[in-house]
Amino acid sequence: MSGPDFIPAAVRARLRDLRLEGRRATGGHGFGQHRSRSRGAGLEFAQYRAYEPGDELRQVDWKLYARSDRFFVREAERDSPLTAWVLVDTSASMAQTDAARPGWSRLDLARGLAACVFELALRQGDQFGLAAVGGDGLRLVPAGAGPRHRDRCLLELHGLRAGGTWPAESTLRPLWERLGAGHLVLVLGDDFDEASVALMEKLAAARREVLNLQLLTAEERDFPFRGGHRFRDPETGQELVGDAPAARASFLAEFGAARRALHARLAAAGIRSETAWLDEPMDLPLRRLLAPGAAERA
Structure with a gap:
C-alpha cells in the first residue's frame, strides 16, 4: 500500500516542495530543515x-x-529531531458532506491530509504517529518510521468511521504517554467541540508544538440554500427549520465571528491554525499552514 487512494497524483507531485517545520527546533534549525535519511559514515x-x-x-x-x-x-x-503526530476528530459531525463535492466528507479530507503529513515525514526521515478521537474513544498508532509504518497508519485511516461525540477527558490519558514535549501535533477536525479546542490548548501549554486545520464545508462558507430548510445537528439530533434566504446574512455573520474568535483563541495559545475547505485541493491548506516563516509569524 502506498496511499494513492488518499493522495491524488497531482497533489502528491506538489508535496515535493513542502516541509514540516515548527518553532521548537533542534540544534538551531527548524523542523524539516534536516536530512535524517541519507548515506554516510556512522549511519x-x-x-x-x-x-x-x-x-x-x-x-x-x-x-x-x-x-x-x-x-x-x-x-x-539515525536519530531525528522531529516526531510528528496527526490527531483526527472522528465524531459524528466529521461525516458532513458538501453539495459542492458530493460524496466527499470532512473525514475524507482528514484522511487525505493525514496521508500527506505521513508522506512528508517519511521523505524527511522523521517519526510519525496517528491518534483518532471520537465516539469509539481513542485509537492510537504509536510513532514509528519508514514505509511499513506509513502503510500501517494508512491502514488505520481506512478503518476510521465518523460517529458519536467527543469522549471524556479520562479516555485521552494515553495521549500524554505518547506525545512527548516538543513533538509536533497536527489536529484535523471541525473544531465544533469545546473539548477538542481545550485539548489543543492543554497540549500547547505542555510544550507540544500544535498545529490545527479546521475542516469546513463550502456550504458553511457560502450558505447557498434556497427556500425552507431543515438543519440537523448530527451529534445531538437537534433540528432547526427556517427560511434559508432570510437566515443567510445572520448565519454568515455569526459563523464568521465564531471562526475569528476561535482562531484568535488558538493564536493566543501559540497554536498555528488555518481553514481547510472541502471544495479546494487538499494541499492548499497545508501550504498555508506550512508556508516558510509561518512558525515565526504565529
Whole structure:
C-alpha cells in the first residue's frame, strides 16, 4: 500500500516542495530543515525500498539496479529531531458532506491530509504517529518510521468511521504517554467541540508544538440554500427549520465571528491554525499552514 487512494497524483507531485517545520527546533534549525535519511559514515543501513518520484538519485543503489533492472533506494537510520503526530476528530459531525463535492466528507479530507503529513515525514526521515478521537474513544498508532509504518497508519485511516461525540477527558490519558514535549501535533477536525479546542490548548501549554486545520464545508462558507430548510445537528439530533434566504446574512455573520474568535483563541495559545475547505485541493491548506516563516509569524 502506498496511499494513492488518499493522495491524488497531482497533489502528491506538489508535496515535493513542502516541509514540516515548527518553532521548537533542534540544534538551531527548524523542523524539516534536516536530512535524517541519507548515506554516510556512522549511519546504520536499515532497508531497501522502491524508488519514488522526488527521491534523490544519490540514494539509488546502482549495483542493485544493474542486477535487477529496477530502481531501489537505500535507507539508513539515525536519530531525528522531529516526531510528528496527526490527531483526527472522528465524531459524528466529521461525516458532513458538501453539495459542492458530493460524496466527499470532512473525514475524507482528514484522511487525505493525514496521508500527506505521513508522506512528508517519511521523505524527511522523521517519526510519525496517528491518534483518532471520537465516539469509539481513542485509537492510537504509536510513532514509528519508514514505509511499513506509513502503510500501517494508512491502514488505520481506512478503518476510521465518523460517529458519536467527543469522549471524556479520562479516555485521552494515553495521549500524554505518547506525545512527548516538543513533538509536533497536527489536529484535523471541525473544531465544533469545546473539548477538542481545550485539548489543543492543554497540549500547547505542555510544550507540544500544535498545529490545527479546521475542516469546513463550502456550504458553511457560502450558505447557498434556497427556500425552507431543515438543519440537523448530527451529534445531538437537534433540528432547526427556517427560511434559508432570510437566515443567510445572520448565519454568515455569526459563523464568521465564531471562526475569528476561535482562531484568535488558538493564536493566543501559540497554536498555528488555518481553514481547510472541502471544495479546494487538499494541499492548499497545508501550504498555508506550512508556508516558510509561518512558525515565526504565529
